[in-house]
Amino acid sequence: MGVASRLDLTLRLVQGSDRVSVSELSQRLGVSEMTVRRDLDALERQGLVRRVHGGAVAVRAHDGAAGFSVREGWQAATKDRLGAAVAGLVEPGSRVLLDAGTTTVHVAEHLAARAPLTVAVLSLQAAVRLADRPGIELLVVGGLSRPGERSLVGPLALRTLETLAFDCFVMSIGGVHAEHGWSEFSLDDAAVKQAGLAQAGRVIAVADATKLGVRAFSQVAPLDAVHAFVTDTAATDPATHPGGPATLDALRDAGVETLLA
Incomplete structure (x- = not known):
């Protein structure tokens, strides 16, 4: 696992548990405790975690500059390949629900190239990318903007989704596990998903290879709830x-179509 991938997953694990030990991270990531300590020190310098005796605790961001914007730059080329592959699976003329997340x-x-589309977004960042794009009818789902992530969650988002029907849901995910299915680090995000x-009518899940084999805090659904899954080719490398x-x-x-980008 590359450094950027490891930092991304380490941050998500700390945020999902509030407090996590060095030894637990070492086991989850398959790296030495010395490597975990270096990674936690790097994340602390960026203001994303706080080191405590034996581990780290999450830092709750109070603005949109932390969390999302830092992770957004990690593995950007990989995430762009994944984005193009997912967009290619969306049929022009569809009504699409687009999840929040860096991917x-x-x-x-890439969805602009599949226009005409009606796209409902659960992310303020995605809304900015799609606003005023020709052929894109944009709907911003209401809700509470989660600090540091700007994902839209909470009762208002849930009530809005209950009134709508989509041809396709593009779902990002924090973890996918052979036994425990799809899971997310935040209860609020899990509820929206x-x-x-x-x-x-159709669900396309997308995640980079670091999310495979991960069981996050809150289960979202069993594996067969998704129709297609897009990840990167590194997922095939057991090393x-x-x-x-x-x-x-x-x-x-489980009958899920898998595509490697």
């Missing part, structure tokens, strides 16, 4: 992503 922002960039799953191959096999066994 789905890249999906938004569950609402999106219920309202969509860098030990949970990748087994998770891909489990997805295929």
Whole structure:
């Protein structure tokens, strides 16, 4: 696993648990405790975690500059490939629900080429990318903007989704596990994803290879709730992503179409 991938996953694990130990991160990531300590020090210098004895705790951002904007630059080329691959699966004329996340922002960039589309977004960043694009009818789902992420969550977002129907839901995900299915680090994000799953005729999940084999805090759905999954080719390499191959096999066994970008 590359440094950027490891930092991304480490940050998500700390944020999902509020407090996590060095030894637990070492086991989850398959790296030495010394490497974990260096990574936590790097994340602390960026103001994303706070080091405590034996581990780290999450730092709750109070503005949109932390969290999302830092992770957005990690693996940008990989996420852009994933975004292009996902957009290619969306049929022109569709009604699309686009999830929040650093990868789905890249999906938004490529969706303009699939116009005409009606796109409802759960991310303020995605809304900026799609605003005023020819052939894109943009709907910003209401809700609470989650600090540091600018994802739209909460009761208002859930009530809005319950009134709409979509041809396709493009879902980002924090973790996908052979036994525990799709999961997310935030309860609020998990609830919105569950609402999106219920309202969509087809679901395309997208995540980079670091999310395979990961069981995040809140389960979203079993594997077979998704129709197609797009990830990067690193997922097939057990040396860098030990949970990748087994998770891909489990997805295929569940009837999920898997695409590598």
